[in-house]
Amino acid sequence: xxxxxxxxPTSEAEAAALFAADPGACALAGGTDILxxxxxxxxxxxxxxxxxxxxxxxxxxxxxxxRIGAAVPCAALTADARLNELFPGLVEAIELIGSVQIxxxxxxxxxxxxxxxxxxxxxxxxVNLATAIIVGPKGERQLPVTEFTKGPGKTVLRSGEFLTAxxxxxxxxxxxxxxxxxxxxxxxxxxAANAAVSLGLDEAGHCSGLRLAIGAVGPTAVLIPEAGAQxxxxxxxxxxxxxxxxxxxxxxxxxxxxxxxVEYRRHVIGVLAQRAAVKAKQRVERGxx
Ligand SMILES: Cc1cc2nc3c(=O)[nH]c(=O)nc-3n(C[C@H](O)[C@H](O)[C@H](O)COP(=O)(O)OP(=O)(O)OC[C@H]3O[C@@H](n4cnc5c(N)ncnc54)[C@H](O)[C@@H]3O)c2cc1C
Numbered sequence: 350x351x352x353x354x355x356x357x358p359t360s361e362a363e364a365a366a367l368f369a370a371d372p373g374a375c376a377l378a379g380g381t382d383i384l385x386x387x388x389x390x391x392x393x394x395x396x397x398x399x400x401x402x403x404x405x406x407x408x409x410x411x412x413x414x415x416r417i418g419a420a421v422p423c424a425a426l427t428a429d430a431r432l433n434e435l436f437p438g439l440v441e442a443i444e445l446i447g448s449v450q451i452x453x454x455x456x457x458x459x460x461x462x463x464x465x466x467x468x469x470x471x472x473x474x475x476v477n478l479a480t481a482i483i484v485g486p487k488g489e490r491q492l493p494v495t496e497f498t499k500g501p502g503k504t505v506l507r508s509g510e511f512l513t514a515x516x517x518x519x520x521x522x523x524x525x526x527x528x529x530x531x532x533x534x535x536x537x538x539x540x541a542a543n544a545a546v547s548l549g550l551d552e553a554g555h556c557s558g559l560r561l562a563i564g565a566v567g568p569t570a571v572l573i574p575e576a577g578a579q580x581x582x583x584x585x586x587x588x589x590x591x592x593x594x595x596x597x598x599x600x601x602x603x604x605x606x607x608x609x610x611v612e613y614r615r616h617v618i619g620v621l622a623q624r625a626a627v628k629a630k631q632r633v634e635r636g637x638x
Contacts (some may be wrong), residue, residue, distance in 0.1 A: 368485070379459055438525070445528070446469055467539045479517050480516045491516075504528065537588075560571045595619065
């Protein structure tokens with residue numbers, strides 16, 4: 350790997366100054382995307398290793414939710430008992446990434462910042478109302494993850510800014526989530542389509558505050574707000590599931606490529622939306638949330 354420069358800041362301010370001084374500088378978390386990009390000939394500027402900044406490698410729980418440091422390796426997240434208990438769908442999305450070896454290095458922050466339309470954790474972040482904590486030369490700002498990705502490889506990060514953490518509010522009682530994807534091969538592939546659902550059940554067992562997000566079928570993963578509105582207070586029966594699939598298909602803007610045609614992806618995203626909703630509901634009913 351022909352890296353010219355490497356810096357290891359130990360504070361957010363030091364990192365922000367490094368990014369501001371060198372517009373080509375690149376945050377290094379696990380490096381699992383950077384390595385591939387460098388090998389593909391993409392110029393990689395100064396690597397700013399963010400893993401030694403306090404908080405970037407920490408998972409912190411509070412009465413309000415969880416703060417996941419932007420560089421925490423995925424393996425540490427899947428080993429976190431509370432994350433498994435409260436956000437099983439996010440954990441299953443993380444477990445989709447690559448392999449055990451890749452998960453021991455890669456981060457959810459890197460998965461988001463890399464801004465691949467097929468990033469497997471993004472739909473699960475969207476349905477769990479994740480907020481991006483961003484630090485730059487002007488200090489800290491917070492942004493819902495719904496606004497973070499602008500297109501393939503593009504984020505809202507401005508010159509000098511980097512992601513320090515993702516925060517997720519605690520889910521209310523009787524709510525759980527699920528995430529699914531389809532890949533053309535059985536191992537190590539990129540999603541042809543992926544989807545996540547977070548849903549609550551009211552006392553009657555009907556949908557409450559359902560959230561559906563889809564990915565790999567458009568330039569960015571998207572939350573589909575109409576899904577929650579349309580299914581509010583209704584049982585998740587055959588009709589509701591068909592409407593959910595139709596909403597997912599309508600929101601999808603897939604492309605044709607070696608992983609599937611437009612038509613195939615549009616069909617699959619509807620199926621994934623339905624199955625993720627059923628899985629999340631079953632988790633609530635079993636008390637897995
Ligand atoms: C073999 C293999 C299989 C894979 N399989 C999958 C898969 O199934 N699903 C999937 O979604 N992905 C997959 N990936 C992609 C990859 O592992 C993820 O995108 C990973 O989560 C990126 O995290 P990282 O910490 O390695 O990021 P890095 O490679 O360190 O960084 C990725 C990008 O994000 C930027 N970045 C990182 N952290 C920050 C920050 N804190 N602030 C600002 N910018 C930042 C970097 O500058 C870089 O541009 C695979 C990769 C490999 C090599």
